[in-house]
Amino acid sequence: MSDIQAAKVPAEATPLRRQPVQQRSAKRVEQMLDASAALIDELGYDALTTTLIAKRAGVAVGSLYQFFPDKRAVVQALTARNLERFVGAVNERLTQLGPEHWWDVVDSILDIYLEMHRTVPGFSKVHFGDIIDRQLLDETRDNNAVIVDSLTDLVAKQVDRPVEDLRFAITIANEVADALLKLAFRKEPSGDEKFVAEAKYVVKGYLAARFGERS
């Protein structure tokens, strides 16, 4: 038993070169991610520089490389953090409100997504399913599946359909929602209302058709 305990792997797809152990370094890593987020917002991904990140975070470049293998990993970690926050917020709201109809769940989730777009630095540029992951990460793809899986479980309780069918439909819905909300934010920095509304309409329409339910 103790063997099994001891055998727990630190992290499957570790983006970090070394996991921060002490609190001070954990804090530093957070600072670096914050700096990255801010810089991505300000300058865009291409103009991002390890030196800049370090300077903004108030640390030496070397410290950055103490934990991250390379520049990509920094952005990857930021992406992961954004995803975590999103999933966390979704879970919180779902458990908080108790089991509602999935119809409302869609609204809740999209609202959280909108909220994060508007308030979390770097979220609009770097989140699950966005630019960088597609290019750099493959681990995140599994993370994306986390969302889909959570939702699938939830819906499975309300809809009598094979789970795989549900997962498929939710995967599609997830992708559509992401694309349309991104479009909404491209049209207008704070998210064009008309496009947001249409995103909700499309997603609900699709799911209703696939789940064979009405509200």
Place this chain on the structure above:
Amino acid sequence: MSDIQAAKVPAEATPLRRQPVQQRSAKRVEQMLDASAALIDELGYDALTTTLIAKRAGVAVGSLYQFFPDKRAVVQALTARNLERFVGAVNERLTQLGPEHWWDVVDSILDIYLEMHRTVPGFSKVHFGDIIDRQLLDETRDNNAVIVDSLTDLVAKQVDRPVEDLRFAITIANEVADALLKLAFRKEPSGDEKFVAEAKYVVKGYLAARFGERS
């Protein structure tokens, strides 16, 4: 009048530092784009290097900078070329087949998109509405509108609705199709059939609902 003629701007949003005038240089520029496409397919956008592009294209780095202001511009130009080819193919098929029902037009367009994904180097990584444009280009967004506008004209002849409503719906449909087909190609390099089919289903379903028609 001659003034007006002479005043024609070389190119509004010129991604090129200098337009190739002689044929030999035009060919060289094409070679550079070909090289970029191949390298992006092989190594990904991040590992792309101006030196690599030049070497692969069989030219000196300086030649690259003779025409492109920077690395981004190269990818931007590649994106533009991909877009042009796509629009060209779409127009060809549409005029070739004559005015069909928009239902079939959707199929045609998605099929062309699939075809290009499978045969044009770099298309899956860099095309209108993809990775790089979102980050680097804003001009391309207008190009994207070209597609939407073409389709809007086409549909306007068949559906009696305000043009702006049509344009909006087609913008949405375009975005959804792009997202879902990208998903299909992420699932499987040659495009997962199940996801491709669902993409068509979703797009048609949405448009039918918005256009208030059935097949």
Place this chain on the structure above:
DNA sequence: GGGTGAACATGAAAAGTTCTCATATACTAG
């Protein structure tokens, strides 16, 4: 409360990229 080893911090410099520019050659018009 002092010792010890691991974790952490640092920044100069090695390695690698981007981009420039002075120089040389190819075209094109006349």
Place this chain on the structure above:
DNA sequence: CTAGTATATGAGAACTTTTCATGTTCACCC
């Protein structure tokens, strides 16, 4: 055939990424 422009080139200047040897801080133990 000649001037003038377009194009080609690659060494190197400027800037980034990444390494690493060196010095500090922390956690734990006696």
